[in-house]
Amino acid sequence: MKRIVILGTGGTIAGQARRSDSHVGYTAAQISVEDLVAGVPALAGLPLEAEQVAQVDSKDMSFAIWRALAARVAHHLARDEVAGVVITHGTDTLEETAYFLQRVLAPAKPVVLTAAMRPATAPSADGPQNLLDAVRVAALPGARGVLACIAGTVHAGDQVRKIHPYRVDAFDSGDAGPLGYIEEGRLRRLRDWPAGQALGLAPVLREDWPRVDIVTSAAGADGALVEALCALGAGGLVAACTGNGTLAAPLEAALLKAQAGGVAVLRANRIGRGALVEPDGAAPALPSAGALTPVQARVELTLQLLQRGS
Template sequence: MSPLRVAVLSLGGTIFMSQDPAGSGAAPGTDGHAAVTGIVVDGVAVDHHEVANIGSPSIRPAHLREALDLARAAVDAGATGVVLSHGTDTLEESAFLLERYWDRPQPLVLTGAMRAANAPGADGPANLRDAVRAAVAPAARALGVLVVMDAQAHGADRVSKLSSRSIGAFGSEPSGPLAVVAERDLHLLHRPLGRAALIGGDLPRELPAVPVLALGIGDDAALLDAVPAGALAGLVLVGSGMGHVPASAMDRVRALVAAGTAVVVATRTPRGGTSDRHYSYPGSEVDLLAAGATMAGLLPAHKARLLLQALLADGAGPARIRAAFADFAV
């Protein structure tokens, strides 16, 4: 019987970085290929292709487009699954965006590290091994894009980086991790209801500009005046509570929507998401919906931005945008 085969693609990040003896100054190294080829999982052959070796804040849609194309080609050529190594700062964003386009039953698994490759207790080797295990796990098929860190598997739509320092940096709200990574399979803790807001096709090399603007105490229409009506295809507002903005901003929100800007409202509150019914005072979610805005639901602002960008790039109009975000409503 031929061995299972996993294609490992790499975009860089801490997992392939080295730091100085004092534990500072981590920067991209040159031994990424050696790190990947050193993975040992019984019965699994591993191939490695470097897409880039950069810090994850510098990842562009074009990098993800190349990784997606390579991942599709690998599984179409017989790979059991694909692993994509990535810096942790924006890993959840890349996973979320790739989830919109991944259209194969084979797992696409993202992983990274919180400690540099030469740091004491480096977590990269174990995360890479576990990601390869997840990529060949029967239970992972048809689950879409996964994130594997610290022996746990998370769904791309729920996972978030919760700590800038801890090894256990990733979690999923409100569901918790999807599975624990075992030697031969994933031990599923729950099964998702289904994949949401899928787009498919080619991931654009560039996405439309969609700013994220946070509104809080003391902010009013003057802050929104910096956004020219009709100049932007989309805007994400970060409100408070269940998706609330100052009442003084509402006239400007209405003007932006009337000029053709798709306005999505997320919340800065990390748990619970936005609502569509609980409050109806000026600036509340009911008022925003009446003005033509869309609520982000459980999506944090940075994921809401990516979904809106992907939809706009695909030519989506208001009805389709509302329907896509409805998949994340609570």
């Protein structure tokens, strides 16, 4: 077995609660990644390295951490002796980090994000098994791409999304379905590894990232928020749409005006499943994000603007 590098960023998997029977009353990002690894007996003796990149509750994930994380992942993947990388992460923004890393790196080796819905102090903590499964997936010959391994299920990093606030099986992959399942330590793979063209580190290492915000269409929505965000200097806006990409008329008018003024706009489906289906023969006035969720679309639009140098 080649070496597996485990990068820690905090999250519930590294959380502690005052009461051992509490699954929600805890403080995230308290335990070092070295101690998380030491707490899984089945990992003892394996060729592992652990490195703490950040120690945050993932609701507080930042672009600065993303830049550091992408750079460290790229560094370790370039080492011949490294088979893959595992990242311990919080569940709240895991889908955003996974999408970001897949689009930026599209790695030829596996990069496996894992997390937990229960803190490390819970009597039925899910973190140790998830970490063990992630290491096993990262060590698989031929594995590639950014993946998420949680609750015995493996998802493609550019499709995974959180769908439940409490259950341990809190993630799915939308209409695409999971990439596979971990069964008795073995992966039963259902479809191909993630693929794509890497954007590379160069566009994302700059510190002046453009502001990209999400606005939501709902009953009574108007354009006031769009106008305010444009005044704040937003370079891009993602519209979380009702139905098949529809928008309240005042909100749509404000978004069209913003687009005409140079602000990049993407429409995304607020429902959480499916993809926007456009009419034949006509390009939409506001571009579609396809099957991306609003938060994935925000990452995508940010990366597009970084590529353009905006």
